[in-house]
Amino acid sequence: MADRxxxxxPSLGADMVAGTVLAWHVQPGDRVQPGDLVALVDTDKSxxxxxxxxxxxxxxxxxxxxxxxxxxxxxxxFDPVGTGSPRDDRSAVPDAEAEPTRPAILPDxxDxxDxxDxxxxxxxxxxxxxxxxxxxxxxxxxxRRLAEEAHLDPERLEGTxxxxxxxxxxxxxxxxxxxxxxxSPRARRLARLxxxxxxxxxxxxxxxxxxxVDVLAHNRPGPGQAPVGTTTPAPATTQPAEPGVARAPGxxxxxxxxxxDRSRRATAILMERSWREIPHYHLxxxxxxxxxxxxxxxxxxxxxxxxxxxxxAVLLRATALAAARHPRLNGWWIDxxxxxxxxxxxxxxxxxxGGGLLAPTITDAASRDLGEVMHTLHDxxxxxxxxxxxxxxxxxxxxxxxxxxxxxxDEVHGVIHPPQVALVGFGAVHEEAWADGGMxxxxxxxxxxxxxxxxxxxxxxxxxxxxxxxxxxEHPEQL
Amino acid sequence: MNPTCDLILxxxxxxxxxxxxxxxxxxxxxxxxVDLDSMDTLTLMEAVAEHTGVEVPERDYPLxxxxxxxxxxxxxxxxG
Numbered sequence: 001m002a003d004r005x006x007x008x009x010p011s012l013g014a015d016m017v018a019g020t021v022l023a024w025h026v027q028p029g030d031r032v033q034p035g036d037l038v039a040l041v042d043t044d045k046s047x048x049x050x051x052x053x054x055x056x057x058x059x060x061x062x063x064x065x066x067x068x069x070x071x072x073x074x075x076x077x078f079d080p081v082g083t084g085s086p087r088d089d090r091s092a093v094p095d096a097e098a099e100p101t102r103p104a105i106l107p108d109x110x111d112x113x114d115x116x117d118x119x120x121x122x123x124x125x126x127x128x129x130x131x132x133x134x135x136x137x138x139x140x141x142x143x144r145r146l147a148e149e150a151h152l153d154p155e156r157l158e159g160t161x162x163x164x165x166x167x168x169x170x171x172x173x174x175x176x177x178x179x180x181x182x183x184s185p186r187a188r189r190l191a192r193l194x195x196x197x198x199x200x201x202x203x204x205x206x207x208x209x210x211x212x213v214d215v216l217a218h219n220r221p222g223p224g225q226a227p228v229g230t231t232t233p234a235p236a237t238t239q240p241a242e243p244g245v246a247r248a249p250g251x252x253x254x255x256x257x258x259x260x261d262r263s264r265r266a267t268a269i270l271m272e273r274s275w276r277e278i279p280h281y282h283l284x285x286x287x288x289x290x291x292x293x294x295x296x297x298x299x300x301x302x303x304x305x306x307x308x309x310x311x312x313a314v315l316l317r318a319t320a321l322a323a324a325r326h327p328r329l330n331g332w333w334i335d336x337x338x339x340x341x342x343x344x345x346x347x348x349x350x351x352x353x354g355g356g357l358l359a360p361t362i363t364d365a366a367s368r369d370l371g372e373v374m375h376t377l378h379d380x381x382x383x384x385x386x387x388x389x390x391x392x393x394x395x396x397x398x399x400x401x402x403x404x405x406x407x408x409x410d411e412v413h414g415v416i417h418p419p420q421v422a423l424v425g426f427g428a429v430h431e432e433a434w435a436d437g438g439m440x441x442x443x444x445x446x447x448x449x450x451x452x453x454x455x456x457x458x459x460x461x462x463x464x465x466x467x468x469x470x471x472x473x474e475h476p477e478q479l
Numbered sequence: 480m481n482p483t484c485d486l487i488l489x490x491x492x493x494x495x496x497x498x499x500x501x502x503x504x505x506x507x508x509x510x511x512x513v514d515l516d517s518m519d520t521l522t523l524m525e526a527v528a529e530h531t532g533v534e535v536p537e538r539d540y541p542l543x544x545x546x547x548x549x550x551x552x553x554x555x556x557x558x559g
Contacts, residue, residue, distance in 0.1 A: 310517050310518060312517065312518070
């Protein structure tokens with residue numbers, strides 16, 4: 001018997017705990033292919049289009065638009081393709097067969113979701129059990145309000161009251177079953193202003209609901225701390241001035257500042273963790289990049305505009321190849337041990353228009369040629385700046401590159417993005433005095449730095465990496 | 480205003496929605512007025528090429544620093 005596939009809220013970055021389904025791009029009955037965009041999800045950092053990695057026919061959208069759920073919660077089910085029409089097929093597939101696939105789902109949540117499914121009797125006509133389209137419902141105002149607070153649609157719930165009427169207990173059971181934290185509207189608003197994830201706040205309201213008081217208590221600034229609504233300054237190396245837009249001193253009002261504040265807060269949490277946990281070592285070197293500069297100019301002269309290469313792509317490609325040769329700089333420190341990555345998933349740092357940074361990933365960068373890296377980078381930057389990343393863009397990176405050359409900065413001593421164990425920093429290419437063979441000449445010079453995790457590698461390994469990187473950049477034609 | 484200037488301002492606003500085209504002085508260097516990195520510059524040049532058929536080579540970037548200069552460059556190439 002074919003199994004249906006559970007589609008879970010993916011983790012779109014190490015710091016993401018929950019996501020809100022803003023919009024579904026598919027409806028029950030729709031056929032999906034791997035790579036199809038199925039939903040728009042709001043995280044602390046950005047709105048992100050999430051993709052499916054499986055083919056199938058959408059059988060059920062479990063989570064309604066507007067509902068926030070923890071990472072790993074099942075948000076939809078897909079039936080397999082090619083086993084008859086979706087409707088006939090669905091009634092033949094027992095819910096208990098649901099099997100977690102990528103994106104990963106937590107086993108206990110899968111069980112809970114399945115129990116919820118089992119609670120509703122399957123409609124013989126094969127309509128998704130809890131979506132009775134043509135049945136008007138009697139819903140009390142109290143239930144409706146509770147449902148709204150739980151981000152549930154009472155019209156789409158199967159009630160246990162007379163005539164399947166939805167009762168208060170149904171809403172509360174649903175909220176608990178979904179593993180969703182209930183958050184009052186006021187709490188949600190206050191949390192948004194404070195740049196907090198409301199589901200991370202301990203709720204003291206009815207059935208653990210997070211109330212406005214809880215958010216205020218959670219976020220009460222201590223002495224010397226910034227009050228709610230102000231921008232938290234983050235380490236300079238990871239929060240350069242955004243090239244996208246000049247931010248008005250004193251902020252541009254709460255509404256505009258909110259997304260930025262949330263993004264900064266997410267970055268601040270990650271960087272605090274990095275500085276607290278990772279014993280960094282830093283190495284830096286200067287490279288004469290005359291060859292690269294000349295090669296880029298010559299290459300771009302002969303190429304149509306759509307195939308031009310930027311220096312940033314050359315640096316990413318060279319870093320990917322060097323990282324593949326130095327496994328102790330390419331991986332993650334998890335639970336007290338180093339886990340090497342089996343490919344180079346290259347994190348890049350891209351400034352957003354309107355403020356904030358995102359670190360989208362070029363997956364398996366070492367097996368993409370230079371043109372492909374350039375093409376991918378071009379698309380990534382466009383998506384970041386249009387505020388519409390895709391889930392695959394936020395694949396956990398195994399090593400990150402930060403390039404501050406555009407800002408005219410000469411050199412960056414970076415902060416590693418945990419759980420990664422290395423970060424490579426590039427500055428601007430400037431003409432500098434360069435001594436060679438007893439002569440001093442003006443040459444285009446690039447400063448390269450490496451921040452390494454001393455629990456995993458050391459200065460010797462780091463120096464070998466930088467030497468390899470330098471050699472790769474000497475021969476851009478081979479990249 | 481020159482219609483090519485209008486076109487370029489529209490492409491610019493499409494690329495960077497925070498830019499108010501009315502606030503851009505077309506005769507002044509663009510880089511002093513708006514923040515564009517090398518990827519933005521390439522994207523703008525691609526859009527110009529798509530709409531006018533004129534591809535600005537990198538070596539000519541210094542000649543097209545302002546919106547008006549880019550419009551004149553484009554118009555000259557299109558005519559010739």
